[in-house]
Amino acid sequence: MGDSDLDIDGLGFGYGNASKVLDGISLKVSGPQLVSIIGPNGVGKSTLIYCINKILSPTEGTVMIQGREVRDYSVKELAKTMGFVPHATSDVFPMTVMDTVLMGRHPHSGRKITDKDVQEAYSILKTLEIEKFAMRQFDELSAGQHQKVVLARGLAQKPKILLLDEPTSNLDIKHQMDVTRILKELSERDGMTVIMISHDLNIASRYSDYIVMMYDKKIFRIGKPEEVITEENIRHVYKVESKVITDDGRPYVILRDPQFRPGPLDDNSFCSGRCEGYMPKYLLIG
């Protein structure tokens, strides 16, 4: 059997002598898959991504990329194999959208930008439906468009493994679905392993091949969405009550709030303008 694209074994991380942020993380991912990492704030999701991408050095355990320890990769070698789409990016001196996306070609193309680089960057912008902004300044775009541009830059690297830190957090629901579906399709067509942090359980459930649920610095559950997204797991990890329903074979979460007592809901009532008294029984996330 060949090496996994990503093989994490007993990974731990802590800042100085302070308590650990990650403990005993083991995970193997290979081939064209979309893997979502979910969990409450502060459980170490971003730290895990940073350890995989060599931004942070693990204090315990190993991270292997295609059979080789990540610390043995040079920064440029790693960028050819693995892309990273951060949650936020600096735009102190904003460039055009096209120039920003073309940065993703840096590990492959050196100093000269070829016509092929421009064509590839443009086709990625078109895939993400932001090609009309190609020559606009990055800082002229909305937060959601920013997120798509940074995602386009990550895709322009044409990596074998793409790590994403909440890539859809600033997008509306349509664009969240579009972007996640594109990631899923690209992973299948390009043989790319996509690992993304998500707070949207329903989006993660709809498009992911596997879900990693983290809790208290550790992996709490790994599995197919229907194995991980359960009422019991959500109660344990997020400390909230929920109702999980199944559609197209995938689980979807409806959150419940026992502390909230809505008044009677008139089916014929229509709310517009001031809406006091119009309270939903369930709150759908996503």
Next chain:
Amino acid sequence: MTSDKVLRSVDIWMDEGEEFDDEVKNFRKGTVRKIIFIAGCIAAAVVAAGAAMNIGEFHIDFFEIYRIIWAHLTGNVYDENADWILWQWRLPRICCDILAGTGLAAAGVVMQSILRNPLADPYTTGISSGASFGATIAMALGLSLTTSGFAVVVNAFFFALIPTAVILAVSRFKSASPATMIMVGIAIMYMFNATSTLIRLYADPDTQAAIFAWTVGTTDIREWSHVVTMSLFVAAGLIACQLMTRRLNVIATGDESARSIGVNAERLRIVSLLVVSFLAAGIVSFTGLIGFVGLVCPHIARLIVGSDNRYLLPASAAFGALLLLIADIIGHVIVYGHSIQVGVITAFLGAPLLLYLILRQGKEVWRCP
């Protein structure tokens, strides 16, 4: 159907996107505009150089200046007086203007990118002050790391490395933000300036006057050996900076982001600061402290060519040369019979220009980090 559109786009990507020739042309068109600006600045600098050499008691016609220079270069000197005045008095100064303007503006571009701060330049980060202090103690006290003819430059480079090392140490051990690094640089600048002033207080009157004029910033040098040394520093520094420009674009997006695209931000920052120190020392040793060029030129050039360092660096460098030549002309004509040091004029021009850019510029060209 959206799904079909996505599939088609993905297929286009897989087919290497051959249908985007127009977009490639459009992208390249933007590049032409940037090159035109750079060429325009160079042409304007050539004209300004002629105008600057035109000033002086010995009158030489504007177009005659270029003919005399050409005749000298081709070994067909026909007016020995004019030739001597141009080559011994005026041309070294003009070359110094061009070299100092080019080098300081380029250093400003690099500093602003690596520190991701629009206020960074060799002056505000204390690098120029360090170089100035090194040169001052070599000139006033005769204290130098070497006894060779390059004593002043070597001292300037060594002391320029001190603020560089402090900025790097603070950023490494205290995880300082780019804004903090500037504040560290300003603190060091004040420290070096105070020490330089202290030395001047105890120097003899002649040395005091020479150091004072030099501290204000002057390009009025007469020796070709100085011009040659300076041009070696500036040429080497500019080539090194230009080779780093694409990586500087990446580092400006943040260290984590840069790392994920294959650029080791920490290493690039160290190399860049060393190159800037080298460049600043090579200039400051001969001209003294010339402020605002490294700060203002990148911002003005950024308005025209954008923030892509591959074009911003040569554009700022060309504009820096032009700005210093204009400052030189103003310095020689503003008070009849006297010349004012170029450093004073750049401060007078640069300070309001910077204020204007900050207060009145409709389009944002930078953001506070």
